[in-house]
Amino acid sequence: MDPVRNPYSPGAGRKPAALVGRDDALRAWDTSLQRVRIGRTDQPFVLYGLRGVGKTVLLSEFRRNAARKDWIVAQVEAGTGKSLRELIGEALYASLADLARPSAGRRLLKGLRTALSFKASYDATGTWGFGMDLSGTPGGGADTGILETDLKKLIKDLAEAAAEEEVGLAILIDEAQDLDDGELATLCTVAHAAAQDDWPVLFAFAGLPSLPRILAEARSYAERFQYTRIQQLDADVVAEALTIPAALEEAEWDDAAVEVVVGASGRYPYFLQQFGQETWNAATGPRIDEAAARLGVAQGNNQLDNGFFRARWDxxxxxxxxxxxxxxxxxxxxxxxxxxxxxxxxxxxxxxxxxxxxxxxxxxxxxxxxxxxxxxxxxxxxxxxxxxx
Missing domain, CATH: 1.10.10.10 (Winged helix-like DNA-binding domain superfamily/Winged helix DNA-binding domain)
Structure with a gap:
């Protein structure tokens, strides 16, 4: 079938055409977004599981849902060689730049000034300005060089700015297990302070199965965070990850073909996307039969061996x-x-x-x-x- 119209998209963090089997987590996040609007906050979300189960996809969907409500949002990936300070500072810029305007309220202007000081704490030559003169504006103080002090000041002032705009602040950290001990402890401390004082901010962390233990070791009260183990797709919805995208392109899977691909994938989302993509390309269409599925699985396994697995082995x-x-x-x-x-x-x-x-x-x-x-x-x-x- 036409590879240009192939609806399957294997890749790190790429949103599938049909995001199935994650309704509970998405519903819980949406509930928390709504709770913030009425002045009630929740503990941080923690998504943990093996690679290939869709944690990053789900975390990114959290971000998109918050952004659709015009929240101030920052999503970062740890383990990239940059400090948590720099990652969060740079990730916040786009949201803040969109809000910056001369007619902004007092709290938003204060938050912008604090963000500029936070930028200066890791980049003295930074050129942020938001197109306004903020020199006489209250705020700042997030440049002491002490991460806990600076990040707490930044989050507090931005959360208050978000409240003034009748929205909230969302901080999302992927690969959180790759943060150093001090950064993890700081995040836990700031999240705890935010919950105690009802700042309109939500945190979400994603990482490997070891993440709950690492967080609890960083700060004991992290045991009270909201933990969701992300695993294979449930048997009753896994077929939809294949059939819904095909139906959108006016194609249809035979039951036997679905069974072949689902069985080979172990119900892991990444493998479903890989096998789905190869099966689509192998099929003559518009029906996808068992022969195409078996060929797709063979070609998909070859792709996984030469890329997904090989990269790690090497x-x-x-x-x-x-x-x-x-x-x-x-x-x-x-x-x-x-x-x-x-x-x-x-x-x-x-x-x-x-x-x-x-x-x-x-x-x-x-x-x-x-x-x-x-x-x-x-x-x-x-x-x-x-x-x-």
Missing amino acids: RATRSEQAYLRAMAADGDNGSPSGEIAARLSRKLTSLGPTRASLIAKGLVYAPEHGVVAFTVPGMAAFIDRQMLE
Whole structure:
């Protein structure tokens, strides 16, 4: 069928044509947006799960929903080599620039002035100005160099500015587990202060399955945040991720074709998009049959092996790859650290640096004490295929 009209879009954080199976999380976020309007606030949202389950897609939908209500919004991705200070400062600029105007109210002008001081705290040569002279405006003070002090001042003043505009402030952090300990602790502290004083601000964090533990270790009260584990799509809606986009292009899936793709995907959204895209291209249409689905899965697996999985495998050193091979014997279920050491004929303590490096690279995580697991579903099978080559 026409590849130009292919409705499937595999890729990191790319919104699918049909965002299915996430209604509960979206409904909860929308409820919180509405609560802010009437002066009630909620604890931060925390989305956690393996890679490929759609956390970034969902977080971005949170952002879009807030932006549609004209909120001040900043969405950032940790682990990019930039500090949290710089990430948040730069992400806020577009929303603030849209609000800036000479007739702005006192609180908005104060928030803009504070944002300028926050910018100066990490970029003394910055050229922000919002097209206005704010030199005589109250505000500022977010440039002490102490992250907790500066970020709290920024969030408070911008939240008050948002309230003056009858909207709210949303701060969304993707890959939150990659923030350093001090940045995580600061975010928890500021979010806690915002909840205590009813600032009209919502926080949302997304990250790997280890994120709840990391947040709780940063600040004990993070245990009260709203945690949502993002997993595979439920069996009763997973087919819609394939059939709805096709119907929008006047195409239809055979039940057997759906079964092939759903089974091969493990109901993981990323894999559904990859197999859906390849199956569409393999089909003659307008009906997508089982033969096209089987070919699409084969071609999709080849794409995943050469991209999605290969990129992660190649980031590991030889010794780290040996560690991953030892893990692969247990599939995607997780491996006891002691068992890995036994398979490699190594002392457990000698493998500590390798394990720490793999965690830092985001290739494995520790679901519980003494156990490690792959952050990517299907990684064990990929490693098995490499060993057969």
